[in-house]
């Protein structure tokens with residue numbers, strides 16, 4: 001188990017490898033479809049993303065007596081941001097992306113070039129992940145995009161993730177996909193040969 | 199058969215409670231398989247790590263009475279009712295329970311107008327909730343429901359056999375090939391380890407509907423048809439040898455279960471329809487008394 005503590009920098013990120021189990025403590029910014037599209041179209045960012053981590057998440061947030069409380073905060077499918085993510089690395093200097101399901105070659109290349117990693121959170125673990133959020137510090141673009149699509153600035157403690165794409169061209173997703181495809185081919189052959197024996 | 203005022207109130211309360219329990223608790227048969235998977239995975243692996251977090255999440259959601267996963271999914275409802283039952287009246291009451299469950303946070307605002315992109319925020323609209331009525335000979339009313347999230351619904355698949363690329367012919371061996379192909383294509387994207395509901399035959403529509411109904415069977419339920427029973431077991435065992443693992447991290451558990459049924463087909467068609475359910479398998483059901491109170495939980 002590795003720890004990644006705020007403030008983040010490129011050196012820490014470059015040290016991470018595919019398969020690392022990491023606990024993140026510090027700041028995260030949520031951002032999903034609307035935010036990525038907005039930045040892609042040249043929209044001005046309300047926060048300085050330099051050396052920050054973006055979390056693909058549309059949290060369920062309740063307002064209680066003027067304070068925000070996160071009720072559920074699991075990851076959403078990341079691949080939808082595949083067209084935009086590398087640009088956000090290049091233009092805004094993010095060093096980490098958290099989501100689920102993995103991302104494609106453009107993002108992987110961006111990670112290598114600009115020094116960024118993709119962290120996989122556990123899909124569906126909305127309650128465990130919400131518990132790791134210690135405070136909601138600010139919110140941006142909420143009027144424009146609505147609550148789930150807004151940028152929420154969160155402080156987390158020991159937020160559990162797995163590195164599935166690193167800054168050295170490694171992707172657990174392409175490894176597992178390649179190996180499982182091969183494994184299936186040999187399973188199908190096995191069946192064929194036993195069928196023949198009969 | 200019209201309901202009186204008390205019965206209506208009770209039915210509403212029962213449905214709201216059914217939604218709450220479905221959204222926040224995983225049925226026993228699924229939890230058993232999750233625990234088996236947790237034990238099966240090797241220490242100090244990402245697969246074990248994923249299963250530990252999943253296991254903890256199940257406990258937390260239950261104790262806090264909050265949604266297991268924030269994607270509370272499509273609300274799928276299966277109603278078995280006696281002859282003369284008023285479906286319109288039930289639908290109205292159920293929809294009211296959906297609206298209030300959304301207000302209480304048991305359901306997320308999760309239903310979008312496809313053309314305008316607007317979210318009416320109360321989970322009502324054409325096709326949602328998705329209620330399926332079946333008449334049965336019993337006097338009682340049985341209501342089962344599932345919440346099926348978008349991530350896993352997106353990795354469902356339908357194949358038309360023969361499939362030349364996969365060398366899958368119109369027999370159970372061909373069926374096996376396309377099901378395993380779907381498992382590999384899904385990788386971890388449907389929040390695996392998952393459960394497959396499969397239907398062979400039917401038309402494109404009836405096949406998909408029946409494949410979801412297979413998910414109403416408990417995971418330890420054995421198929422009455424020997425050939426399908428064998429195939430179900432084989433699909434789970436083979437999938438778990440492919441190394442996809444929880445969340446697609448690699449590991450020993452890719453599927454928690456597989457349930458298969460067959461429908462008649464046209465001579466010209468041979469479909470295999472596959473629905474993938476994520477580990478956050480939210481399914482519950484109740485039997486109601488004449489007063490419309492819950493008399494029994496079905497899972």
Ligand code: SF4
Nearest residue numbers: 124267347349389476
């Ligand atoms: S696939 Fe299931 S566990 Fe994953 S986000 Fe969707 S509903 Fe939640």
